[in-house]
Amino acid sequence: MISGVPKDWSLHPQLERDTAPVGDLPLTRVLLMNDSNYPWLVLVPRQPGLTELTDLEENAQGQLMAEIARTMGALKSAAACDKLNVAALGNAVPQLHVHIIARRKTDAAWPKPVWGVAPPIAYEAAARESLIETLRHGLQISKL
Amino acid sequence: MISGVPKDWSLHPQLERDTAPVGDLPLTRVLLMNDSNYPWLVLVPRQPGLTELTDLEENAQGQLMAEIARTMGALKSAAACDKLNVAALGNAVPQLHVHIIARRKTDAAWPKPVWGVAPPIAYEAAARESLIETLRHGLQISKL
Numbered sequence: 270m271i272s273g274v275p276k277d278w279s280l281h282p283q284l285e286r287d288t289a290p291v292g293d294l295p296l297t298r299v300l301l302m303n304d305s306n307y308p309w310l311v312l313v314p315r316q317p318g319l320t321e322l323t324d325l326e327e328n329a330q331g332q333l334m335a336e337i338a339r340t341m342g343a344l345k346s347a348a349a350c351d352k353l354n355v356a357a358l359g360n361a362v363p364q365l366h367v368h369i370i371a372r373r374k375t376d377a378a379w380p381k382p383v384w385g386v387a388p389p390i391a392y393e394a395a396a397r398e399s400l401i402e403t404l405r406h407g408l409q410i411s412k413l
Numbered sequence: 414m415i416s417g418v419p420k421d422w423s424l425h426p427q428l429e430r431d432t433a434p435v436g437d438l439p440l441t442r443v444l445l446m447n448d449s450n451y452p453w454l455v456l457v458p459r460q461p462g463l464t465e466l467t468d469l470e471e472n473a474q475g476q477l478m479a480e481i482a483r484t485m486g487a488l489k490s491a492a493a494c495d496k497l498n499v500a501a502l503g504n505a506v507p508q509l510h511v512h513i514i515a516r517r518k519t520d521a522a523w524p525k526p527v528w529g530v531a532p533p534i535a536y537e538a539a540a541r542e543s544l545i546e547t548l549r550h551g552l553q554i555s556k557l
Contacts, residue, residue, distance in 0.1 A: 321497055323482050334478040338467050353465055356500035360516060360524035372504060380504035384526050 277317045281364040284313060287389075291401050292410035294336045296329060297367075299408065301401055304389035306378070308348035308371040308400065310340055319365035322357055333367070340369050343407030347400060349373075354382065421461045425508040428457060431533075435545055436554035438480045440473060441511075443552065445545055448533035450522070452492035452515040452544065454484055463509035466501055477511070484513050487551030491544060493517075498526065 280298065288300035288311060296316075302309035314325060314333060325333060341353050350371035357367045370383055377387035392400070405411060424442065432444035432455060446453035458469060458477060469477060485497050494515035501511045514527055521531035536544070549555060 321485065322478075322499060323485050323497075327479070327482075330478050330482055331475045334466075334474050335471070338471075338474055341465065341467050352502075352504055353467075354500070354502045354504070355466060356498070356502070356526075358496075358498045358500070358526055360496055360498070360526075382500075382502055382504075382526055382528050 274315050275317060278315050280313060281362050283362045284311065284366060289397060289401060290413050291404050292413055294410060296332045297336050299340060303391050305392045306387050306390055307376055307383055308344060310344055310369045312336060312340060312367040314365055320359060320363050324365065337367060343404055344369055344371050346407050347403040418459050419461060422459050424457060425506050427506045428455065428510060433541060433545060434557050435548050436557055438554060440476045441480050443484060447535050449536045450531050450534055451520055451527055452488060454488055454513045456480060456484060456511040458509055464503060464507050481511060487548055488513055488515050490551050491547040
């Protein structure tokens, strides 16, 4: 299944706390990390019980890659950056999720990976909504 | 092009220094990071001029995902682990490369990402060759 939200799927509470929803692509929910240090999206496949990329069936793995690429394009258009970082780690939150982070040579962690470097700085509500609207437009998705 | 080694492709010198070659999958060269803290592979698509995942054509993006999945399986079989970390960062080395790292709850960086945490510990030659042989068997690839 690569669209819709199965009844037995729910977002991990930690991801729920740390992010704001952008919308749904066919396979994944797109989330904005509430950390204005970096324009930072997270893709979460809406299937229960996934931990590793390889827990997805092969066609869903391909779909995930397509959604990663689509999201990279939209993020790069919304937020000027020097590099995109893409990662599926999951050491802390076991639910399969993919980070897509716009990095700038002037950001708080450059050139290091972002995790654990700078304390998160929450967005102001208006700035967050404006970025989310731009991302929805770039991804061609609507509000949940 | 998703197989063979184009004449104008070469491995970035930093990756050359830090790794030992395992072999070639159709799209990528598989490398073992010379750091025995973590069983750690790196996939490098053998196409010149790539920096972001989105620099690959769409069918090559799908092929990369398939090779990531295949490599995750082989690494997990070769090295017992609690989680696999997969990441394309490229802040330091611009040539597109994907890290696939077997993580254990007892390793030097857990639960943090591995980058910049523990100084690399080079493998002893026999241990490295033995791991590489196991990986070649799991990936069904031969020595370069």
